Amino acid sequence: MSLDRRAFEAKGYLVVPGFIDLHAHLREPGFEDSETIATGALAALRGGFTTVCAMPNTEPAIDSPGLVAELIARGGAAGGARVLPIASITRGRKGRELSDLVELAAAGAVAFSDDGSPVDDPRLFRSALEYARVTGRPLIEHAQDLALSAKGVMHEGAVSARLGLPGMPAAAEETAVARDIALAKMTGGRLHLTHLSTAGSIELVRRAKAEGAPITCDVTPHHLAMTDDWVAGSRAFAWEVPDEALQAVPYDSSTKVNPPLRGHADVRALWAGVADGTVDAIATDHAPHASVKKDVEFDQAAFGISGLETALALVLGGVRVHWAPMGAVIDALTIGPARVLGIELVEDDWIAIDRDAEWLVTADELLSKGKNTPVLGRTVIGRVVHVSMAGEPKLGGRREGNAEAVGRR
Amino acid sequence: MKWTRRHVLETDDWSRDEIETVLDQTHAMIEILQRPIRRAPPLRGRTVILFFAEASTRTRVSFELAAKALSADVTNITASGSSVEKGESLYDTVRTLEALGGDVVVMRHASSGAPYFVAERTHAAVINAGDGWHAHPTQGLLDAYTLRDALGDLDGKRVVIVGDVLHSRVARSDINTLIPLGARVTLSGPPTLIPTAWRCGQLPPGVTYESDLDRALDGADAVIALRLQRERQESGLLPSLREYSRVWGLAAERVARMRPGAPVMHPGPMNEGVEIDAAVAHGSRSLIEKQVTNGVAVRMALLYLLAGAPTPSGAPAPATSSEASA
Numbered sequence: 001m002s003l004d005r006r007a008f009e010a011k012g013y014l015v016v017p018g019f020i021d022l023h024a025h026l027r028e029p030g031f032e033d034s035e036t037i038a039t040g041a042l043a044a045l046r047g048g049f050t051t052v053c054a055m056p057n058t059e060p061a062i063d064s065p066g067l068v069a070e071l072i073a074r075g076g077a078a079g080g081a082r083v084l085p086i087a088s089i090t091r092g093r094k095g096r097e098l099s100d101l102v103e104l105a106a107a108g109a110v111a112f113s114d115d116g117s118p119v120d121d122p123r124l125f126r127s128a129l130e131y132a133r134v135t136g137r138p139l140i141e142h143a144q145d146l147a148l149s150a151k152g153v154m155h156e157g158a159v160s161a162r163l164g165l166p167g168m169p170a171a172a173e174e175t176a177v178a179r180d181i182a183l184a185k186m187t188g189g190r191l192h193l194t195h196l197s198t199a200g201s202i203e204l205v206r207r208a209k210a211e212g213a214p215i216t217c218d219v220t221p222h223h224l225a226m227t228d229d230w231v232a233g234s235r236a237f238a239w240e241v242p243d244e245a246l247q248a249v250p251y252d253s254s255t256k257v258n259p260p261l262r263g264h265a266d267v268r269a270l271w272a273g274v275a276d277g278t279v280d281a282i283a284t285d286h287a288p289h290a291s292v293k294k295d296v297e298f299d300q301a302a303f304g305i306s307g308l309e310t311a312l313a314l315v316l317g318g319v320r321v322h323w324a325p326m327g328a329v330i331d332a333l334t335i336g337p338a339r340v341l342g343i344e345l346v347e348d349d350w351i352a353i354d355r356d357a358e359w360l361v362t363a364d365e366l367l368s369k370g371k372n373t374p375v376l377g378r379t380v381i382g383r384v385v386h387v388s389m390a391g392e393p394k395l396g397g398r399r400e401g402n403a404e405a406v407g408r409r
Numbered sequence: 410m411k412w413t414r415r416h417v418l419e420t421d422d423w424s425r426d427e428i429e430t431v432l433d434q435t436h437a438m439i440e441i442l443q444r445p446i447r448r449a450p451p452l453r454g455r456t457v458i459l460f461f462a463e464a465s466t467r468t469r470v471s472f473e474l475a476a477k478a479l480s481a482d483v484t485n486i487t488a489s490g491s492s493v494e495k496g497e498s499l500y501d502t503v504r505t506l507e508a509l510g511g512d513v514v515v516m517r518h519a520s521s522g523a524p525y526f527v528a529e530r531t532h533a534a535v536i537n538a539g540d541g542w543h544a545h546p547t548q549g550l551l552d553a554y555t556l557r558d559a560l561g562d563l564d565g566k567r568v569v570i571v572g573d574v575l576h577s578r579v580a581r582s583d584i585n586t587l588i589p590l591g592a593r594v595t596l597s598g599p600p601t602l603i604p605t606a607w608r609c610g611q612l613p614p615g616v617t618y619e620s621d622l623d624r625a626l627d628g629a630d631a632v633i634a635l636r637l638q639r640e641r642q643e644s645g646l647l648p649s650l651r652e653y654s655r656v657w658g659l660a661a662e663r664v665a666r667m668r669p670g671a672p673v674m675h676p677g678p679m680n681e682g683v684e685i686d687a688a689v690a691h692g693s694r695s696l697i698e699k700q701v702t703n704g705v706a707v708r709m710a711l712l713y714l715l716a717g718a719p720t721p722s723g724a725p726a727p728a729t730s731s732e733a734s735a
Contacts, residue, residue, distance in 0.1 A: 156605060158611040161607055162581070164543030165522070167605075251525050251526065295500050296498060297520035298520060
C-alpha cells in the first residue's frame, strides 16, 4: 500500500507482515542479568518480530492481574516490539492451584502457560482446559513427562550414548502430547502445544487435527535447523553435509535446550509439518541466559538458546532446500500465530527481508543480552533490513550483511 | 610416529598409530618400573596437577606414582577440603589452575565433557582421568595394553564387555581403544543398562549386543566385567542384585565358555559375588592385578608424551605441548 513498501520491493526485498513470536522469555522481572523487556523487545525487532509474547516464568511469576498490567506498561515503554503478556496457568507456576485465569484474561493476558515446566497433574490440567473455554485464551503447554525425562540433558539416541550424557527420550514428549490431546478433546479447551520436537508429536497433532480437536502447535527455528549432532560439536545445519571445518568442541552448553535438539528424521518431520500446515506457527522459545548460567559443565548449564535474532536466517535455510515453501514459513511467522492467539495482524506492521544477505553471527551483533546460541561464529543467510510498526520506521537499513564489517576488524 | 596431541580427552578420534605409539611407550615404562630404583628424569622441573573433583583413590594414586616415577612435581586438588566442595565453579577452578601454572592437569570430574571445558580454557595439557559416564581413556589404553600383552595382536580378537554399559566411562573408552586396534566387542548386560540406541541397531562399528551372556562368551578371547553400582536396583533399573548376579555375573562355568585361557579383567573396585565370583576374580585367568600395574606404566607413557623433556642420552625427544595441536 505505502510507497515505502513498494520501494523495498523494488530493491528485491521480500516485504511481509511483521512477525509474531508466541514464545519468548524476556526474563523481566527477576532475571534482568539475562534479558530485560527493553533489550528483548529490541532484539525481537531486529529479528523481524513486531509482536512478542512474554513467557511468565519470571520472578515473581506473572500470575496476578497487577503483574500483567505492569508487564503491559513496561512493554509499552520499551519502544521495541509490542509485548503481549502470557500469564501462568498455576499460581507461582508450582502446578498445584490454578491462577485466577478469568481475571488474568480480563487484565490482558493473551494466553496461559507454565512453560519451562509442564502441568504435571492431569486433573489440574483438565480444569485449566475447562477454564480456557471460558476465557477464550489458549493454554500454551510445554509437553513433557517429567519422570521419563528426569535428569536428561540432551536427546536420547546414538549421540547421547556416545557422549555419555543422560538422555531425554522422544517418548517423554510424545506421551505428554498424547495426554494433552486427550484432555483437549474431552474438554474442548483451546490447547496450543509449543516447541514440539519429535516426529511422533507431529504425527499425533496431525491426527488430532484431522479429527477436529481444538489443537494448534508450534516448532522452533533451532529444532528446524539443528540436530543432536550439534551437542557433539557439529555445526552443520540439518540441510548441510557434515563438514569437518565446521566442527566445534563437543559438550558446548549453548546446544543445551529443552526440548533437546533431536535426530535428523525428527527435523524432517517438523519441516513436513510446516509444509502441510500441521504446524501452525514457528516460535523462537528465545531463552537468553547470562554467561554464568552457561559457562559451566554441560550437565550443570541452564537450558535454552537465544533465538529472536537468528530465527529468520535459520528457517530460510530450509526454504532454500525446498523442505517447505516460503509462503508456509512466512505464514507460520505471521498469520499462523495470530490465529493461535485469536488476534488480527496489525496492517501497518511490516518488515523487509534481504533473503541473500550473508552475515556472521557474533556476540556483538546480537542486541539480546543472551549470547547463548550455537550459531555464534557461523555465517547465516537472510536478514531483516527494515521494520515498520504502525507506519513508523523502527529499524533502518543499516542492518544488512556484516561481512565487510568483520573484514575491517 | 611424531606425537602431536596436546590433550588426552578421549581416544574416539585417535588413529591406530597413535594408540600403538602409547602402547609401545608403555612397554618402555614397564622396564623403568622393574628397576630397583623406579625413577627416571624426563619430567624433572615439570608440574603435574591432579585435580580430582570426584572421589577416586586408585586412579589418583596411579597417576601420582606415574608422575613421580618420571620425576615430576605433583600437587593435588581434591574434592574434599578444596574450594570445589565449597561450590567454587569449574570456571573459577580453571582460572586457579591456570594461575598455578601446571604443565599437565590430570582431572576426574562427575560431569561428562568437563575435560573439554577445561582444555578449552587452559594452556596446560589436560588428561582425562574419568568424566561422568563419558570416558576414561587411560583405563581404555591400559586395558588395551594388558590385552595385547596377553593375546598378542588384537586383530580379529573378540572381547566381551558385560554389565552396566550405560553408566560406564570404562566401557566407552574400552570400545574406542580396542576397535581401532582391530578387535571386535560384544556388549552384554541388562537391557536397562545398555544405551537404547545401541540395543536398537545404532551400534558403533565393530560392536554388537548380545543380552545372553553365555552366548556372548562362547568362543570369546577375553571378558571385561564392569562394576555394578548398587543404586541401580533402587532406581528401578534392576529387579535385584541376586538376579543380576545369576544372569550376568561372571561365574567359573561361564568363563569356561571362552577360548582356553581367555583372560578376565575388571576396572575395579569389584563387587565380588555380584558382577564377578571371587574364584574368577582371583583365578588363573584373572589379569586384574596386572591391570593395576600396567595402569601406572600407561599413565607414565602419556605424561612422557605430553610433557616429557628431551633426555640428554639422545633418546628421541617427544613433542612439547607448545608445538602440538589438539
